[in-house]
Amino acid sequence: MRNLPERDSPERDMPDHGISVSRFSTRPLYLQARDAIAQRIAAGEWKPHVAIPNENELARTFGVSPGTMRKALDLAEAERLLTRRQGRGTFVNDPSSGEQRERYNSIRGRDGKRICGDVEVLNLLETTVNERECLRLRLRLRERVIRIRRLRLTDGKPYMLEDVAMPAKLFPNLTTHQDASQRFVVLAQQFGVLLGKGEERLAIGAAAPDVAAALQVEEGATVMRLDRVIYTLEGKPAEWRLGQCLMEGRHYLAELN
Amino acid sequence: MRNLPERDSPERDMPDHGISVSRFSTRPLYLQARDAIAQRIAAGEWKPHVAIPNENELARTFGVSPGTMRKALDLAEAERLLTRRQGRGTFVNDPSSGEQRERYNSIRGRDGKRICGDVEVLNLLETTVNERECLRLRLRLRERVIRIRRLRLTDGKPYMLEDVAMPAKLFPNLTTHQDASQRFVVLAQQFGVLLGKGEERLAIGAAAPDVAAALQVEEGATVMRLDRVIYTLEGKPAEWRLGQCLMEGRHYLAELN
DNA sequence: AAGTGGTCTAGACCACTCA
DNA sequence: GAGTGGTCTAGACCACTTG
Structure with a gap:
């Protein structure tokens, strides 16, 4: 298992609907985070052309560090799920446009x-x-x-x-x-x-x-x-x-x- | 210009043959580092099938942090210049094989x-x-x-x-x-x-x-x-x-x- | 001026390979 | 057991965009 900073059980207070990020999985955290992003987009929870929360907020809600969150976002962008624009935000791509x-x-x-x-x-x-x-x-x-x-x-x-x-x-x-x-x-x-x-x-x-x-x-x-x-x-x-x-x-x- | 930790003039003691990494360039350090890698490979200084120095050593010789060096190596690998194998090392690819x-x-x-x-x-x-x-x-x-x-x-x-x-x-x-x-x-x-x-x-x-x-x-x-x-x-x-x-x-x- | 992503740092531990 | 790359952390400052 990976290093657990101060907190004993990071996922205790997270609800368990859909994909979440868990330290009890062997799957790397940044991949779990990308999965969670993809799941939200596929489910229509995050809609095309709309900005998603910023890196630090996402890192906090997923319980990972900003660096790990960034790696997940980089991956999601390479997979054409997202577009990131410096100074503006991160936007869900619209496959139909x-x-x-x-x-x-x-x-x-x-x-x-x-x-x-x-x-x-x-x-x-x-x-x-x-x-x-x-x-x-x-x-x-x-x-x-x-x-x-x-x-x-x-x-x-x-x-x-x-x-x-x-x-x-x-x-x-x-x-x-x-x-x-x-x-x-x-x-x-x-x-x-x-x-x-x-x-x-x-x-x-x-x-x-x-x-x-x-x-x-x-x-x-x-x-x-x-x-x-x-x-x-x-x-x-x-x-x-x-x-x-x-x-x-x-x-x-x-x-x- | 970017943050210069303790050292005043990091590139003073670096020889200036070929591509080097300089903080006086606006080009991101990780791209400069990748350029330096590519230059060494193109020049035949690093030969196919041979391992290059490890991440920390490269970071030291180029005067960047390990994280930045890693980003450069990730890029070089995506561009098929290198192959990295966990536990073994980083090897120059041979285009002719x-x-x-x-x-x-x-x-x-x-x-x-x-x-x-x-x-x-x-x-x-x-x-x-x-x-x-x-x-x-x-x-x-x-x-x-x-x-x-x-x-x-x-x-x-x-x-x-x-x-x-x-x-x-x-x-x-x-x-x-x-x-x-x-x-x-x-x-x-x-x-x-x-x-x-x-x-x-x-x-x-x-x-x-x-x-x-x-x-x-x-x-x-x-x-x-x-x-x-x-x-x-x-x-x-x-x-x-x-x-x-x-x-x-x-x-x-x-x-x- | 405030907020965003982009870059960078300086460490840590883990998983894997090999002598 | 020593050395490598793979993952992760917790910050910092910079460049860009917008109100």
Whole structure:
């Protein structure tokens, strides 16, 4: 256990709802503090664009030192949960606004700017996972997924057909909602799912008949296949998407780190 | 200026060769310390696989507190200059070994593993920049570049044609060297250039006659165009590469952050 | 002037590795 | 057991923003 300054039992007077910071856990305090921050944001307790308490106050309420609190805040900022601005405060990020909304969209136009088209839902259902979904979403057989087929358009012209699958567990009763045409990032926010890293596999393919019809091109036309998985902050798969995209006048921008 | 504990002029007894840490600079001390680390590595003063002095000793020699030194080391580790292992020490990374060597190579085979083929140099010269090189490498007109055309092969079969351009300033007398077939990462190491981020633009194209000939496919065959720029740690462009790649049985893996 | 995050200090103990 | 990095503490002053 770690050094306990003066106080005998720091967590005695803390209520035990949700995630708290405990010295009886082996998990480092700064990670516990970050978890607590993430939990408050996911639960909507701290809302986007609103400032959260300052470092010293947070340190006091979590029962850790300011230095440890700072480390937790640094981490949360790197994970895009927060934005800190010197002299102003620490603000909860809004995944559905500005750059953040298009975080996982790497398709750019000739000008190098992101293409943010309209979305048209072609199909939406909840079923049992198939084999590929099992693999990508790391689900067990017989688990349920929400499956969406949708079309993205710019200026009324379709450019990408998407087949999306999401674990039904993470998005309860999504099919009864009206808003399946929302961007995934916005959906996740509404369901209290915080998103982390993702990976996307790109290959070149030929449009199958149904794909060609949806994209309004001839069968066998060359398309870019974008096979993408987005994970939650904790690393669980939250979305698998197979996109089939016409690349004339467009490119994909990848960051190398 | 920052708080100067007891000592009047901390840098008086420090020799002034190369990068040092000075309280008369407005640059934060932890960044100055990281710069000093990077400089020693780039200069070959600290060699790959060898442990550098421990945190407290570094803090003493740079004249900063252990906490500040730690922040510098954390940064250097995030930038892949170092690897720290609890209980063992801090070791200089070797860009030319293992995972590091293929850091910027995102092409994978059917099994998901990186494809690390052989390299055949078709052409190598030093000339004045052309328009596109100017743009990508942020050079001025009339500056010099090293231009290489090379072929990558697996099992003796070509799969990617690469046109590479590098600022001649960063790689003096490269054309006289024998080793232009080296991977870029290895070249950079040899010339004391530390590498940072990169970006790659992917598009679908058709093979021009010379490209088709080099790749041993028919003219107009579908290829993936990989337009990549790699920057130094300080953010200056160090390499521009236009790859034209046959994607049958291969895919590109992009990380999303 | 007051409040915020950014930087910095000078220690402490813990977990891990290795001789 | 000695040495390393990993975590944690409890302060300080600085730079920036806002009323």
